[in-house]
Amino acid sequence: MFISQFQKFTRFLLAITLGSLVAACSGGERESDIAASEGILLFGNGSEPKGLDPHLVTGVPENHIISSLIEGLIAYHPTDDLVPAPGMAESWESNDDYTVWTFKLRDDAAWSNGDPVLASDFAYSWERILTPMLGSEYAPMLYVIKGAQAFHAGETEDFSTVGVNAIDDKTLEVTLAGPTPYFLNMLKHYSFFPVNPRAVEENGGMTDRQSGWSTLENYVGNGPFKLKSWVTNQVIEVERNPTYWDAENVKLNGIRFFPVENGATEETMFRSGRLHITSIVPPDKIPSLKESVPDQLMIEPYLGSYFYRVNVTRPPFDNVKVRQALAVSFDKELLVEKVTKGGQNAATGYVPNGIPGYATSTTVQYDPELGKKLLAEAGYADGVGFPKTEILINTSESHRKIAEAMQAMWKDNLGIDVGIYNQEWKVYLDSQSSLDYDLSRSGWIGDYVHASTFLEMFTTGNGNNDTGWSSAQYDALIAKAQLAGSEEERSQVLSEAEEILLAELPVIPIYWYTRVYMKDPQLKGWEPKVLDNRPYKHVYFEAN
Amino acid sequence: MLKFVAGRLLQGILVLLAIYAVTFFLVAATPGSPFSSERAIRPEILAQIEAFYGYDKPVFERFMTSLGNALNGEFGPSAVYANRTVTDIIAESFPVSLKLGALSLLVAMTLGIPAGIVAAVKRNTWLDYVPMSAAMVGICLPTFVMGPMLALVFGIILKMLPVAGWFGPEFWILPAATLGLVYAAYFARLTRGGMLEMLNQDWVRTARAKGVKETTIIWRHCLKGGLMPAVTFMGPALAGIISGSFVVETIFQVPGLGQWFVRGALNRDDFLILGLTVLFATLIVVMNLIVDIVQVALNPRLKYE
Numbered sequence: 118m119f120i121s122q123f124q125k126f127t128r129f130l131l132a133i134t135l136g137s138l139v140a141a142c143s144g145g146e147r148e149s150d151i152a153a154s155e156g157i158l159l160f161g162n163g164s165e166p167k168g169l170d171p172h173l174v175t176g177v178p179e180n181h182i183i184s185s186l187i188e189g190l191i192a193y194h195p196t197d198d199l200v201p202a203p204g205m206a207e208s209w210e211s212n213d214d215y216t217v218w219t220f221k222l223r224d225d226a227a228w229s230n231g232d233p234v235l236a237s238d239f240a241y242s243w244e245r246i247l248t249p250m251l252g253s254e255y256a257p258m259l260y261v262i263k264g265a266q267a268f269h270a271g272e273t274e275d276f277s278t279v280g281v282n283a284i285d286d287k288t289l290e291v292t293l294a295g296p297t298p299y300f301l302n303m304l305k306h307y308s309f310f311p312v313n314p315r316a317v318e319e320n321g322g323m324t325d326r327q328s329g330w331s332t333l334e335n336y337v338g339n340g341p342f343k344l345k346s347w348v349t350n351q352v353i354e355v356e357r358n359p360t361y362w363d364a365e366n367v368k369l370n371g372i373r374f375f376p377v378e379n380g381a382t383e384e385t386m387f388r389s390g391r392l393h394i395t396s397i398v399p400p401d402k403i404p405s406l407k408e409s410v411p412d413q414l415m416i417e418p419y420l421g422s423y424f425y426r427v428n429v430t431r432p433p434f435d436n437v438k439v440r441q442a443l444a445v446s447f448d449k450e451l452l453v454e455k456v457t458k459g460g461q462n463a464a465t466g467y468v469p470n471g472i473p474g475y476a477t478s479t480t481v482q483y484d485p486e487l488g489k490k491l492l493a494e495a496g497y498a499d500g501v502g503f504p505k506t507e508i509l510i511n512t513s514e515s516h517r518k519i520a521e522a523m524q525a526m527w528k529d530n531l532g533i534d535v536g537i538y539n540q541e542w543k544v545y546l547d548s549q550s551s552l553d554y555d556l557s558r559s560g561w562i563g564d565y566v567h568a569s570t571f572l573e574m575f576t577t578g579n580g581n582n583d584t585g586w587s588s589a590q591y592d593a594l595i596a597k598a599q600l601a602g603s604e605e606e607r608s609q610v611l612s613e614a615e616e617i618l619l620a621e622l623p624v625i626p627i628y629w630y631t632r633v634y635m636k637d638p639q640l641k642g643w644e645p646k647v648l649d650n651r652p653y654k655h656v657y658f659e660a661n
Numbered sequence: 662m663l664k665f666v667a668g669r670l671l672q673g674i675l676v677l678l679a680i681y682a683v684t685f686f687l688v689a690a691t692p693g694s695p696f697s698s699e700r701a702i703r704p705e706i707l708a709q710i711e712a713f714y715g716y717d718k719p720v721f722e723r724f725m726t727s728l729g730n731a732l733n734g735e736f737g738p739s740a741v742y743a744n745r746t747v748t749d750i751i752a753e754s755f756p757v758s759l760k761l762g763a764l765s766l767l768v769a770m771t772l773g774i775p776a777g778i779v780a781a782v783k784r785n786t787w788l789d790y791v792p793m794s795a796a797m798v799g800i801c802l803p804t805f806v807m808g809p810m811l812a813l814v815f816g817i818i819l820k821m822l823p824v825a826g827w828f829g830p831e832f833w834i835l836p837a838a839t840l841g842l843v844y845a846a847y848f849a850r851l852t853r854g855g856m857l858e859m860l861n862q863d864w865v866r867t868a869r870a871k872g873v874k875e876t877t878i879i880w881r882h883c884l885k886g887g888l889m890p891a892v893t894f895m896g897p898a899l900a901g902i903i904s905g906s907f908v909v910e911t912i913f914q915v916p917g918l919g920q921w922f923v924r925g926a927l928n929r930d931d932f933l934i935l936g937l938t939v940l941f942a943t944l945i946v947v948m949n950l951i952v953d954i955v956q957v958a959l960n961p962r963l964k965y966e
Binding site (some may be wrong): 165167168169170173174232249251257271326327332348350351352375377378379388389391541542543550561580581583 | 710741742892
C-alpha cells in the first residue's frame with residue numbers, strides 16, 4: 118500500500134516535470150552544427166570586455182574582439198607568427214639600419230562608415246594614444262618611434278616632433294628611435310591600430326576617455342568584420358564587413374563572442390554544442406579530456422613565462438646563494454607533469470622557448486645536491502637557522518597547488534620551511550609593487566614575438582621589475598641591444614643579459630606557458646599561434 | 662498606518678545614508694585601485710586617469726561629491742568598463758535579476774508551501790517524512806552542486822535544455838529551478854512549522870469537537886496563521902534571491918546583478934560597488950516594510966506602531 122501510493126505520487130511528479138520540460142525545449146540539432154553551416158563561429162571569450170577602444174584596453178578578451186574589427190598596417194599571417202602579412206599597408210620598406218620605415222597604404226582600404234583609410238588616420242591615431250591626457254596604458258609600446266616618449270611625457274605638445282609623417286594620402290613614413298628590425302611584428306599589436314578620426318571627433322574628441330565612438334551604435338572599424346550586436350554579459354556578435362578590402366577572401370560570415378568566465382560552465386557549453394572554441398580548460402579536466410576527446414583538446418605553446426619574483430631587499434634573499442639554491446632545488450619536470458598537467462615546458466631560463474633566432478637558455482637545471490651545497494655556503498646547512506619565509510600568491514586554486522608542490526620539494530631537498538599565503542588580485546598587485554613580499558608568484562605574456570618584451574622589464578627602475586634587483590651591467594646590455602645593428606647581434610646581447618638575470622636570480626623560472634582549450638574539429642585554418650592572435654579571415658568550417 | 666509607513670520610510674532613509682557612508686569609506690580604505698594592473702602604469706599616466714575620475718581629490722571631498730550625485734540618482738561612470746555608467750549597468754542587469762528572482766520565488770512557493778501544508782496535516786506519515794527529508798537535502802545542497810548536476814542531467818545527458826545563457830524562456834528554467842529548489846526547502850519547513858503551531862491551538866480542538874470539517878479547519882481557520890512564517894520569510898528571500906544569486910548567475914551565465922556585484926568588488930570599481938550596495942539596501946528596506954504591512958493585515962493580533 119505504502120509503496121504503490123508512493124510510486125503513483127512520484128510517477129505523477131515525474132510526468133509533470135518531464136512533460137513541461139519537453140514542451141519547453143526546442144529539440145534536435147546542435148547549436149554548433151547549425152552555426153557552422155551558417156559560417157558563424159561560436160567563441161568562448163573568457164570575460165566581458167572592458168571596452169573595444171584599441172587605445173584604452175589591455176586585455177586578451179578585448180584583443181580577440183578588436184582584432185576582428187580593426188586591422189593595422191600589418192595583418193596576422195595565417196600560419197606563421199613572425200611573417201608580416203599585408204594589411205592596411207600593401208607594401209613597405211625600410212632603410213638599411215631599420216630606423217626609417219615607409220608604408221604604402223592600399224587604395225581600396227576603407228572604414229566601415231565609407232571613409233577611405235588614409236596615412237593621416239594613422240598619424241591621428243598614434244597622436245591620440247600618445248597624448249598624455251588620454252591616459253593610455255599601452256602608450257609605451259609606441260616608444261620605439263622617435264620622439265614618442267618625450268611627447269607622451271608631456272615634454273612637448275608638438276606632435277610634429279614625433280617620427281610619424283603622412284607624406285601623402287597613401288604614404289606613411291615612420292622614423293624610429295633606434296634600429297628595430299622587428300617593428301613589423303610590433304605593428305600587429307592593437308596599440309598600433311588606427312581609429313577613425315571622424316568617429317572619434319564626433320563622439321567626444323581625441324582625448325576623451327569616455328568617448329562614445331566605440332559603442333555598438335557608433336563603432337567604426339576597418340577590419341574583416343563589423344560590430345552587429347552587443348548584449349552585456351551575454352554575447353557580442355560581429356558580421357562580415359562588406360567594405361573590407363579583402364572581403365571576398367573572408368570565409369566566415371560572423372563570430373559570436375561569449376563572455377563565459379567560469380571554466381566549468383564553458384566546458385558544459387562546449388559539450389552541449391554551444392561553442393566551437395573555449396578560452397580555457399579547467400586543469401583538473403585535462404587528463405580525462407586527453408583520454409576521451411583527444412581530437413578536441415588543444416595544447417599549444419604560448420609565449421609566456423611563469424616564475425616567482427624574489428624580493429632581493431629582504432634577508433635571506435639578499436644573499437644570491439640562497440636564491441640560487443631555491444632555483445635549482447625543485448623538480449620542474451615533475452611539477453609540469455603532475456601538477457599543471459597542461460603540457461607546459463619546465464623553464465630552464467626566463468625567456469620562453471619558441472622565439473625564432475633566440476637561443477633558449479638552459480642554465481637553471483634541477484640539481485638538489487648543488488642546492489644543498491649553495492644553501493650551506495649561505496650559512497644555512499640543511500636548512501638550519503633558515504628564517505620563516507612565505508610565498509605570496511593571488512587567490513587561485515591552481516597557483517596554490519603549484520606553491521604547495523614547491524613548498525614540499527624545498528622542504529625535501531633543502532630542509533627549509535616556506536609558507537604560502539594568498540591575497541585577492543588587487544591587493545596582491547599592491548603588495549608586489551611595494552615589495553611587501555618574500556617570494557611572489559608571477560607570470561608574463563609577451564606583447565610581441567621577441568626576447569626584449571621579457572627582458573626590458575628587469576632594468577633598474579622599470580615599473581614591472583618589482584623585485585628590488587638592479588644591475589648596471591644588465592641595464593647596459595639592454596641598452597646596447599636596443600641599438601644593435603643586426604638581429605643576430607641583438608639576440609646575442611639579449612642572451613648575455615638573460616644569463617646575468619639567471620646568475621643573479623631575482624626571478625625563479627618555473628615553467629613556460631601553453632594554451633589549453635577545446636576546439637570543434639569542424640573548424641579549420643586555426644593554426645597554433647604563440648601570441649593567440651587569430652587571423653579570423655582565414656578560418657572556416659568543413660564537416661568531417 | 663500612514664504614520665507607521667512614513668516613520669519606517671524615514672528610518673529607512675537614515676539606514677541607507679549610514680550604509681552609503683560606511684561603504685564609501687570602506688571602499689576608499691581598501692588596498693588596490695580600479696586602475697592597477699599587472700603591467701605597471703607610469704605614474705604620470707596614472708595621475709591623468711585618476712584626475713579624470715576625480716580620484717585626485719581628498720577623500721572627504723570625494724565623499725560629498727559622490728553623495729550629492731547619488732542623491733540626484735547619478736552614481737557616476739564605471740571606473741573600469743568604458744562608456745558605461747553605473748545606472749546603465751543597473752538598468753541592464755536589474756530586470757534580469759528581477760525575472761530570475763521572481764521565477765525562483767514562484768518555484769520555491771509552489772513547491773514549498775503545499776509540501777509544508779501537507780507535511781503538517783499528515784504529520785508523521787510518509788507524506789511528512791519524504792518531503793521534509795528532501796527539504797533537508799535541499800537546504801544542505803549548495804547551488805554550486807545542484808546547478809552543475811541539473812546542467813549535466815538536462816543539458817548534456819537528456820539534451821533537453823540549454824546549459825548557459827539568457828536568450829529566451831528555455832534558458833530560464835535551469836537557473837530558476839536551481840535557485841528555487843533551495844528556497845522551496847526553506848518554505849516547506851517554515852510552512853510546516855507554522856501550520857503545526859496552528860493545528861495545536863485550543864480553538865482547533867474546540868472546532869473539531871463542534872464537528873467542523875477537517876478541510877474547513879485547515880483552509881479557513883489555520884492557513885492564514887500558518888503561512889505567517891513563510892510570509893515573513895518572503896521579503897528577505899526575494900532580496901536574497903535577487904542580490905545573492907551570484908553563484909547561479911556564474912554557473913548558468915545569467916547577466917544579472919550578482920555578477921556585477923562581485924566583479925565590481927574585485928575590480929575596485931568604486932562607483933559600481935556604491936551603486937549596487939545602495940540598490941540592495943533599498944531593496945531590503947522596502948521588502949521588510951512590505952512584509953510588515955502584510956503581516957499586520959494577516960494577523961489581527963499585530964498593530965501598526
